[in-house]
Amino acid sequence: MVFVFVFFVYIVAIHPGVDLGENLQTPPSPEQLLADAKPVDISGIKEPWVPHEDMVKHGKKVFSQNCAMCHGNEGKGDGAAGAGLNPKPRNLVEGHWTKGGGYIGIFNVISHGIPGSSMAAYGHFKTEDRWALVQFIDSITQNKVKEDPAKVAEFAKTAQ
Structure with missing residues (x-):
């Protein structure tokens, strides 16, 4: 019984605890x-x-409402739903594009998805929402692809 009491005192009062490596965010x-x-x-x-x-x-x-579940809140491909997908969702911050980056490439991937991958097509989203997603993704990626604005404008006229 003395051992149990001493062990309890050690755990409660003396032991520094275990570092779980948690990344606590406010x-x-x-x-x-x-x-x-x-x-x-x-x-x-x-x-x-x-x-x-x-x-x-x-x-x-x-x-945040539609993509973060797979791509993560910061777009790093670490969303909760993405953990069970194969292949894993793209890290949009790093921006290793398989279908070409830039506004046209990102718009096409959002609209048509990537066959054979876990990236579904979101062509049913309003065109303005897809362009807003393109601009947000471009704002967070480190691998920006420069495109001719005239070429993007020409593409946008037919993009639905």
């Missing part, structure tokens, strides 16, 4: 949550393929 403040919850009005944007801060903000919301 939750966002209520003000930040409210700021993120405000709708972004993109109805006045006539050319959604032209870089615009509101499109990036809207794209982040669309991404």
Whole structure:
């Protein structure tokens, strides 16, 4: 019985504990949550393929609601649903593109998916939402592909 008592005292009062290697993050403040919850009005944007801060903000919301489950909140391919997929979801931050990066390539992948992979097609999303996703993904990737704006505009006229 003495051993049990001494062991209990050791565990409770003396032992420093076990480092679980947890990456503790502070939750966002209520003000930040409210700021993120405000709708972004993109109805006045006539050319959604032209870089615009509101499109990036809207794209982040669309991404959080539809893509983060696989690609992770930061786009690093570490989402909860993605853990069970083979192949694993793309790390959009690193941006190793298989179907070409840039606005046209990303728009096509969002619209048509990648056959033989876990990337589904999202062509049923509104065109403006897909362009917003393109702009958000381009804003977080480290491997930006430069495209001719005239070529993107020409593509966008027929992109549905």
